[in-house]
Amino acid sequence: MTILRNEYPRPEFVRQDWLTLNGEWLFEFDDRNCGLVEDWINKQRNFTKKIIVPFSFQSKLSGIGDPAIHRVIWYRREFEVPSAWLGRQIKLNFGAVDYFTSVWVNGKFIGANQGGYVPFSFDITDYLIKGENQLVIRIFDDETPNHPRGKQTAKKETWACWYTRVSGIWQSVWLEPVAKNHLKTIKILPDLDQGEVAIRFQLSNCTENTRIQFKVLFKGEKVSEAETSINREFGYFADSVSMPEQVFKLTIPDIQPWSPENPNLYDLEIRIKEAEQAVDEVRTYFGMRKISVERGRICLNNKPYYLRMVLDQGIWNDGLYTPNSINELKKDVEMTKAFGFNGARKHQKIEDPYYYYFCDKLGLLVWSEMPSCYGFDETMIQSSTAEWQRAINRDYSHPCIMAWVPVNESWGVVQLLNSVNSEVYRRVVAYLETMYHLTKSLDDSRLAISNDGWQHAATDVITIHDYSQDAEELAGNYGHFKEDRHAASFLAGLPIILPGYEYQGQPIMISEFGGVKVIEQGSFGWGYGDAASTYPEMGERIQKLIRTIQTEAEICGYCYTQLTDTEQEVNGLMNAQRVPKLATNKFAEIFSAK
Numbered sequence: 001m002t003i004l005r006n007e008y009p010r011p012e013f014v015r016q017d018w019l020t021l022n023g024e025w026l027f028e029f030d031d032r033n034c035g036l037v038e039d040w041i042n043k044q045r046n047f048t049k050k051i052i053v054p055f056s057f058q059s060k061l062s063g064i065g066d067p068a069i070h071r072v073i074w075y076r077r078e079f080e081v082p083s084a085w086l087g088r089q090i091k092l093n094f095g096a097v098d099y100f101t102s103v104w105v106n107g108k109f110i111g112a113n114q115g116g117y118v119p120f121s122f123d124i125t126d127y128l129i130k131g132e133n134q135l136v137i138r139i140f141d142d143e144t145p146n147h148p149r150g151k152q153t154a155k156k157e158t159w160a161c162w163y164t165r166v167s168g169i170w171q172s173v174w175l176e177p178v179a180k181n182h183l184k185t186i187k188i189l190p191d192l193d194q195g196e197v198a199i200r201f202q203l204s205n206c207t208e209n210t211r212i213q214f215k216v217l218f219k220g221e222k223v224s225e226a227e228t229s230i231n232r233e234f235g236y237f238a239d240s241v242s243m244p245e246q247v248f249k250l251t252i253p254d255i256q257p258w259s260p261e262n263p264n265l266y267d268l269e270i271r272i273k274e275a276e277q278a279v280d281e282v283r284t285y286f287g288m289r290k291i292s293v294e295r296g297r298i299c300l301n302n303k304p305y306y307l308r309m310v311l312d313q314g315i316w317n318d319g320l321y322t323p324n325s326i327n328e329l330k331k332d333v334e335m336t337k338a339f340g341f342n343g344a345r346k347h348q349k350i351e352d353p354y355y356y357y358f359c360d361k362l363g364l365l366v367w368s369e370m371p372s373c374y375g376f377d378e379t380m381i382q383s384s385t386a387e388w389q390r391a392i393n394r395d396y397s398h399p400c401i402m403a404w405v406p407v408n409e410s411w412g413v414v415q416l417l418n419s420v421n422s423e424v425y426r427r428v429v430a431y432l433e434t435m436y437h438l439t440k441s442l443d444d445s446r447l448a449i450s451n452d453g454w455q456h457a458a459t460d461v462i463t464i465h466d467y468s469q470d471a472e473e474l475a476g477n478y479g480h481f482k483e484d485r486h487a488a489s490f491l492a493g494l495p496i497i498l499p500g501y502e503y504q505g506q507p508i509m510i511s512e513f514g515g516v517k518v519i520e521q522g523s524f525g526w527g528y529g530d531a532a533s534t535y536p537e538m539g540e541r542i543q544k545l546i547r548t549i550q551t552e553a554e555i556c557g558y559c560y561t562q563l564t565d566t567e568q569e570v571n572g573l574m575n576a577q578r579v580p581k582l583a584t585n586k587f588a589e590i591f592s593a594k
Contacts, residue, residue, distance in 0.1 A: 004061065004324050005054055009095050009172035010119075011357040012397060013186065014283040021079060021135070021173040027051035027064070030072035035138060040074055041104050043134050047076055053173060054095070056166045059320040069156065073168050075137040081128055081175065088177040090128060092135075093121040095171025095352070099141040106134055114383065116141070116148060117350035117371060118390040119171075141167040145412075146380035148387055150348035150371030151313065160526055163313075163567045166321045171352060179279035181205045183212075183272055185245070186282070188397040189445055190252075192290040192301060197252055202245045203272065206230045213271040214250060223266070224250045227273075257301045258287030258399045260342040263363030265399070287360060287399025291446050293460065298447070298507045298556050300365075300402075307365065307557025308591055309343035310336055310573070311512060313566045314351050317576045326354040331578065333358040336563060338584050339573060340592030345511065345559045348372060348408065350391045359400035367403040367511075367559075368395060369452070372411035376428055380412060385438060392442045403447040406435035409454065409465065410494070416455050420499050429498065432457040452511055454494040457501055465512035466490040467561075469529035471544040474513070478552060507556045510549050515561040515571040516541050518581065525570035528561070535581045543590045550594070560591070 003023040008014060026047035028040070039045070055062035057073060081090055094101070098116030102109070105127040113120040143154040153162040187200040199214060216224040231246055256264040265285045272280035290301050297304040312332065316323045323329055329352060336344055343365035346355070350371065359366050370388045373380045388406055395401055410416050413428040436450035436458040450457055453465035464481070468474040468491055480489035481496060485503040488495050497503060516538045517527025532538040542560070549558050565572040573587060574580050580587065 004052065005172055005322070005326075007326055007354075009093070009174055009353070011354055012284055015176060015178075016281065017085065017177050019079070019082065019175040021077065021175065022053050024077075025051050025053050026076040027057065028074045029057075029070045030074055030138075031070060033072050035072065035074055040138075041107055041136050043076075043107075043136075047074065051075065054169050054171050055319055055322050056098070056168050056170045058164050058166060059318065059322065061319045061322070061324055067164050069143070069165070070167070071140060071142045073139050073141075075139075075169065076134065078132050078134055079175070080132055085177040088179060089123055089125045089182075091121050091176045091178055092124045093119065093172075093174050093176055094169070095119050095173070096350070097137075097139060097169050097171075098166055099147060100139065102138045104136040107136075114147075115387045115390065116166075117150075118387055118394055137169075139168045141165075145375030146373055146377055147383040148371040148373055151315075154374070158567055161566075161569050163315060163569075164320055170321045178204075179272070179274075181207070181210055181272060181274060182280040183270060183282050185393070186270070186284060186397065187393070188268070188284070188286040190286060190288045190290070190399070192255065192257060192288055195252055195255055196249050197266075197286060197288070199248050199250065199268075200245055201248070201270075203230065203243045206243055207274065209275045211273045212248070213273060214248065215269040215271075216250060216252065217267040217269070218256060218264070223254075224252055226250055252288060255288050258289040258360075258363075259300060260337075260363040260365060263287070263361060263399075265360060284397065285360070286397055289399050291402045293447070293507055296505050296507055296554065296556070298461070298509075304556070305342075306594055307343050307509065307559070308341050309345055309365070309367070309511075309557065309559035310339070310341045310591075311347050311559055311562040312336070312344045313347050313562060313564070314349045314355070315564075315566050317567075321349065322352070326352075326358075328578075329355045330358045330362075332563065333362050333364055335574065335578065335580070335584075336364060337362060339580075339587040340590065341560075343367070343402070343557075343559075344563070345369065345405075347562075350394075353394075356395060356398040356400055360398055364400055365402045366398075366400045367405055367449070368392075368401050369405040369408060372408055374412055376413055376415055376424075376431070381431060384412070385435070388435070389438070389442060392439065396443060401446065403449060403461070404439045404443065405449045405452045406439055407432060407451045409492075410451060413451075416498070429457055429500075449511075454490070454492055454496050456497050460506060461511075462496060462503065462506045462508045463511035464490060464496055464509070465492065466510065467513060467515050467528035468545075469516065469541065471541075471548040474545060475548050475551075478555075482554075508554055509557045509559070510555060511559045512561050513549070513558065514542055514545055517571045525565075526568050527571040539582050539586060539590060546590060546593075 027049040028047045057064045101113045185202045189198040213227040345367040415424045415428045418425045439448040447460040515528035517531040519531040565576045
């Protein structure tokens with residue numbers, strides 16, 4: 001059978017040898033939660049369904065398409081390891097699985113993972129047998145509000161702007177052989193001003209003979225190369241140890257900066273060597289660009305840069321979180337640019353790595369946003385902070401990402417509505433502060449917006465959400481905000497800046513607005529405010545709103561809601577099938593104007 005999504009899953013960290021496990025698996029719902037007691041791990045258990053991985057069981061592309069609540073699900077398949085991989089460690093990799101995953105190989109428990117949006121892997125070498133091996137996976141995903149859900153409904157049905165649940169495997173699964181001493185992680189930090197790039201890397205192990213080689217190419221031509229031994233300062237207890245992260249800097253001559261207008265990328269080849277023999281080779285890439293703030297303006301490569309962004313939810317009718325091809329991700333980026341935008345806010349989803357790859361390649365700035373929890377307690381704090389760190393680490397090297405957004409519209413921290421003197425209010429404010437400073441401690445080279453929309457504590461950008469459908473009303477709301485930065489000036493009725501915090505000259509953006517629904521789509525469908533009568537009227541309303549925003553000198557950009565219709569939310573510039581509601585050049589005329 002033809003395997004959908006059979007591309008190499010990790011475009012920013014490529015190895016030559018790998019084996020996809022995407023395709024048809026055996027599958028079973030476990031609504032009685034009896035699988036562990038009844039030993040479903042045993043290969044004699046008869047699984048009655050089949051599913052196409054990597055599509056969640058709720059999606060049509062999975063072959064099941066069941067939107068009902070099933071909290072416990074099981075997967076099983078067999079695989080053989082290529083004989084050419086003999087002598088190497090075998091990694092079992094998962095792109096993303098929602099939410100709590102337990103894994104067995106040949107009846108032996110391998111490990112577990114908690115988190116729905118980030119990758120994880122296991123070394124399964126010692127559990128393999130010659131010939132056919134069995135892989136069994138159990139996944140638990142319930143409606144609890146204290147783990148990251150994003151826009152997945154916790155109700156039986158979809159409603160307003162919350163959509164079909166996504167449970168289980170929704171990104172690729174694959175095997176990969178590696179040497180004992182291999183590259184574990186890499187983070188690339190460009191320094192445009194100094195003309196160099198810092199490469200932060202971690203090896204699995206090393207010996208006194210281990211060396212690492214870097215080669216940088218631009219359009220196929222070598223521009224920089226270096227080789228160095230490994231600092232074994234922390235490894236004197238043994239000949240071969242797990243090493244902490246290390247940093248190596250390379251000078252980049254005649255820099256070709258990256259921007260949406262000129263998305264110049266450098267290729268980076270990394271080779272791990274033992275006694276002059278290569279034992280691991282990884283290919284990646286980077287862009288030389290700088291994100292900064294100067295005098296209340298967001299700057300790209302040391303120049304003020306007006307952001308024209310669109311909100312993108314990353315949901316498809318047939319695959320939900322997972323499109324049937326990476327070309328669908330590429331098309332979304334291409335259409336975003338064709339409509340006149342220079343950036344996108346990927347909303348409430350840590351997207352497939354190929355989305356960021358195409359933004360890097362084609363030139364589109366991105367705000368990366370943590371999927372929200374909806375209940376504040378210790379479990380929520382632990383789950384959100386842990387997964388957010390892993391999301392930042394996964395996507396650190398993408399030049400397209402310019403901002404991190406750990407919290408949206410006070411979701412999960414609604415106790416900000418409590419009295420400022422209450423204990424829980426102080427705790428949720430501390431949580432906002434923690435998420436901001438945690439983000440900056442992991443990556444100080446990008447912007448961090450601690451609570452996008454309103455009720456800001458520490459933040460690099462003051463962001464505002466206002467779905468006024470009348471341009472004059474939007475202008476009036478912003479006028480009140482200019483007079484009193486703490487006033488509840490906008491439609492949400494909440495202050496943009498929390499009590500006890502002051503406006504400190506940060507850039508100001510309208511990071512959600514518009515959301516215009518068109519009545520031509522019928523009475524069914526959700527949107528913001530009164531619907532426009534026709535698509536041309538929709539375009540006229542959008543244009544008036546944008547021109548109003550652009551007349552405010554201190555506003556440095558906007559993000560329009562939204563790129564596509566998403567299930568019952570029908571306020572996209574395109575419908576759910578990605579068909580534009582107005583001519584592409586008409587949207588470009590509206591959004592590309594400065």
